[in-house]
Amino acid sequence: MDKILVTGGAGFIGAELSRGIASGNPKNEVIILDNLSASNRGKSFNLTNLPHNVETVRADLVSDQHTLERAVQECSMVFHLAANVSVEVGSFDTSVDLRNNLIATYNLLEAMRKSDNCKRIVFTSSSTVYGEPSIIPTPESYGPLQPISMYGSSKLACESFVSGYCGSFSLSSIILRLANVIGPQSSHGVIYDFMQRLQYSPQELTVRGNGKQQKSYLYIDDCIEALKTAGQVLERKEPGATEVYNVGSTDWIRVTDIAAIVTRSLGLQDTKLLFTEGQEGRGWAGDVREMLLDCKKFAADGWRPGLNSHEAVIETVSKLCQISA
Numbered sequence: 001m002d003k004i005l006v007t008g009g010a011g012f013i014g015a016e017l018s019r020g021i022a023s024g025n026p027k028n029e030v031i032i033l034d035n036l037s038a039s040n041r042g043k044s045f046n047l048t049n050l051p052h053n054v055e056t057v058r059a060d061l062v063s064d065q066h067t068l069e070r071a072v073q074e075c076s077m078v079f080h081l082a083a084n085v086s087v088e089v090g091s092f093d094t095s096v097d098l099r100n101n102l103i104a105t106y107n108l109l110e111a112m113r114k115s116d117n118c119k120r121i122v123f124t125s126s127s128t129v130y131g132e133p134s135i136i137p138t139p140e141s142y143g144p145l146q147p148i149s150m151y152g153s154s155k156l157a158c159e160s161f162v163s164g165y166c167g168s169f170s171l172s173s174i175i176l177r178l179a180n181v182i183g184p185q186s187s188h189g190v191i192y193d194f195m196q197r198l199q200y201s202p203q204e205l206t207v208r209g210n211g212k213q214q215k216s217y218l219y220i221d222d223c224i225e226a227l228k229t230a231g232q233v234l235e236r237k238e239p240g241a242t243e244v245y246n247v248g249s250t251d252w253i254r255v256t257d258i259a260a261i262v263t264r265s266l267g268l269q270d271t272k273l274l275f276t277e278g279q280e281g282r283g284w285a286g287d288v289r290e291m292l293l294d295c296k297k298f299a300a301d302g303w304r305p306g307l308n309s310h311e312a313v314i315e316t317v318s319k320l321c322q323i324s325a
């Protein structure tokens with residue numbers, strides 16, 4: 001029987017992953033470790049209807065080292081998702097990504113170093129580690145990596161720590177550089193933002209930046225499949241190994257096209273788009289304007305997305321419309 005630790009398991013992706021692992025095999029046991037900081041922003045529904053073989057432990061990766069070490073000791077593998085996920089927050093509080101991303105990851109790796117069994121980790125990194133790359137679609141081999149946000153730089157630092165612990169202490173790891181992940185359960189990101197704004201003001205929609213940003217969006221189900229595939233690939237890795245994979249869809253979509261899909265789905269015809277413009281058209285400090293990942297490497301190892309960005313946006317919006325109807 002395998003026990004698997006999912007840090008950040010109360011979040012958007014973590015809750016779906018925990019459900020997926022637990023319901024995929026009743027012999028699997030999942031421990032969710034989460035400080036519920038995101039749930040305080042109204043996301044506690046993520047934890048409802050969890051299968052019986054999922055246990056939830058409320059703990060902070062930075063301040064509850066003892067609880068963390070106990071959970072790690074019980075498990076054979078970790079999916080490490082706990083993090084601050086807001087790029088914007090780092091532009092006005094530079095300590096958030098240091099604390100919840102880098103120090104949290106360091107504490108987890110230390111707990112793994114000290115444990116007898118738990119030596120495998122899947123880490124959810126981000127496309128933001130590439131900054132604004134000159135090669136698009138961007139392959140994993142692209143460099144130098146020059147993030148333009150504190151979030152991106154903390155993720156890159158975490159990747160580096162994960163790799164260092166693998167090399168020095170015989171851990172093995174898969175690092176997934178995720179594109180934007182979307183789905184009806186998400187409570188952050190552009191679609192969520194548009195739906196919220198239009199609820200209160202259907203006549204006009206403020207688009208952050210110049211609306212020309214184009215990025216790749218990955219549907220939540222495809223993201224969960226990617227995480228599960230990463231877990232399987234990791235089982236075949238030797239101690240000390242680190243593998244990095246991009247995880248995104250095969251196309252990108254403009255912010256204004258997302259706005260059009262959302263307004264059309266809500267039956268709005270005359271919504272006026274207002275643009276904040278921002279520095280060089282960015283939505284916020286650290287916003288990467290163009291992002292499309294080359295995912296051929298992960299495809300060769302068994303993972304492909306089922307939906308492209310357009311389909312992922314349409315699926316998310318249509319499910320949200322059904323929920324709110």
Ligand SMILES: NC(=O)c1ccc[n+]([C@@H]2O[C@H](COP(=O)([O-])OP(=O)(O)OC[C@H]3O[C@@H](n4cnc5c(N)ncnc54)[C@H](O)[C@@H]3O)[C@@H](O)[C@H]2O)c1
Nearest residue numbers: 008010011012013035036037038061081082083178180181
């Ligand atoms: N959603 C995306 O578009 C996206 C894109 C790229 C990468 N990622 C990465 O995937 C992971 C999951 O993202 P998500 O969208 O589910 O985010 P989320 O905010 O929904 O979930 C993150 C969870 O981590 C928990 N957490 C934060 N700090 C913690 C700490 N110090 N100790 C314990 N728990 C803590 C939060 O309470 C939350 O439940 C993150 O690492 C994120 O950086 C997400």
